[in-house]
Amino acid sequence: MSALIDRSQLQPVISRHKPLWNGVAIAYTLLSYLAGLTLMVQPSVWLNTFGVLLLTHSLVYSAYFTHEFFHGSIFVGRRWNAIGGTLMLWLNGGCYVSFNDLAKCHIAHHVDRVDFSGFDLVEALQALPQPIRWVILGLEWLYFPIISFWLQWRSVLKTWQRPDQRLHIALTLVIRGILFTLLGWISLKALVLYFIAHISMVNLLRWMDAFQHTYEVLPVGTPVPLRSREHEQANTFSTLISSRYRWLNLLLLNAGYHNAHHEVMQCPWHSLSDLDSTLFNGDEVHYVPLSQLLLSYHRFRIKRIFLGQGQGADENRQPTPDLFYGAVGVSFLTVY
Numbered sequence: 001m002s003a004l005i006d007r008s009q010l011q012p013v014i015s016r017h018k019p020l021w022n023g024v025a026i027a028y029t030l031l032s033y034l035a036g037l038t039l040m041v042q043p044s045v046w047l048n049t050f051g052v053l054l055l056t057h058s059l060v061y062s063a064y065f066t067h068e069f070f071h072g073s074i075f076v077g078r079r080w081n082a083i084g085g086t087l088m089l090w091l092n093g094g095c096y097v098s099f100n101d102l103a104k105c106h107i108a109h110h111v112d113r114v115d116f117s118g119f120d121l122v123e124a125l126q127a128l129p130q131p132i133r134w135v136i137l138g139l140e141w142l143y144f145p146i147i148s149f150w151l152q153w154r155s156v157l158k159t160w161q162r163p164d165q166r167l168h169i170a171l172t173l174v175i176r177g178i179l180f181t182l183l184g185w186i187s188l189k190a191l192v193l194y195f196i197a198h199i200s201m202v203n204l205l206r207w208m209d210a211f212q213h214t215y216e217v218l219p220v221g222t223p224v225p226l227r228s229r230e231h232e233q234a235n236t237f238s239t240l241i242s243s244r245y246r247w248l249n250l251l252l253l254n255a256g257y258h259n260a261h262h263e264v265m266q267c268p269w270h271s272l273s274d275l276d277s278t279l280f281n282g283d284e285v286h287y288v289p290l291s292q293l294l295l296s297y298h299r300f301r302i303k304r305i306f307l308g309q310g311q312g313a314d315e316n317r318q319p320t321p322d323l324f325y326g327a328v329g330v331s332f333l334t335v336y
Helices: 007-014 019-040 045-070 078-092 099-112 121-127 130-141 146-160 163-186 188-210 229-234 246-252 258-263 269-279 290-299 303-307
Strands: 115-117 217-219
Touching: 007 269, 019 045, 019 078, 019 188, 019 269, 045 078, 045 099, 045 188, 045 246, 078 099, 099 115, 121 130, 121 303, 130 146, 146 163, 146 188, 163 188, 188 290, 229 258, 258 269
Parallel strands: 115 217
Antiparallel strands: none
């Protein structure tokens, strides 16, 4: 990042509001969700397939819009961002934990510049009976994100320990249970396809999330060490679909511009490409090539469970793809 850039120079980029862009993208998210469901109940296999793809993309957008609402980059008022974020959580299944709790954990990730874990995943796996452990690892090998579901439901159970949240969780379980039962009654096939779309969403989110940080992971309750902005940028990576055809990154709501996002976390999604161009030259080590993202997500899908995120660059700021294993889970949709 250029040291010559003054923060005041970034203001025209980060304060740019595009209500039409937000409106179109949010409308697309909601309409694609409904269209995907409609197509999945049709008799045609081709329509079913397109419905799964459309629903998957809608769920991915809903997740990244949840993230935007965390940062208050859509509406000016906190209340409307919370309403919008809660709606998106109901689409992507993160609604069992409140928007405010998820937002608090995510913003802490930015402020503390470390990651926290509520339990030791490796220790928990080793404590399981061997057949169960092998089933979990086998499912992960087959790209079934069982550990992500485990982490999500663990966060729900942790939230259940708070009496003020029990009614919210219980009502959410009942309402979503009724809706899924209704979908299964209309079309059992559509219910199965919905589950496939949801699994696809989790895999896409995990793929993006896996290689965006090499932060140290600390147990919950550990005193937060002081970390600088330089440390933050050195341990943050950008996972672009394409650096040349930047419009392709809109397919994931510009979520790949992660270094720019961490430098100015209030910058809205539609301006991240411009912010990235202002901050960086484009040849920095923090840009992870798409080929590496695809290969490493596949190659290290079991190894990262036991070895952690690994190392994205060495002490000379040279990339270390053979040591960059990636993270497990979707961090911004769970509480630690």
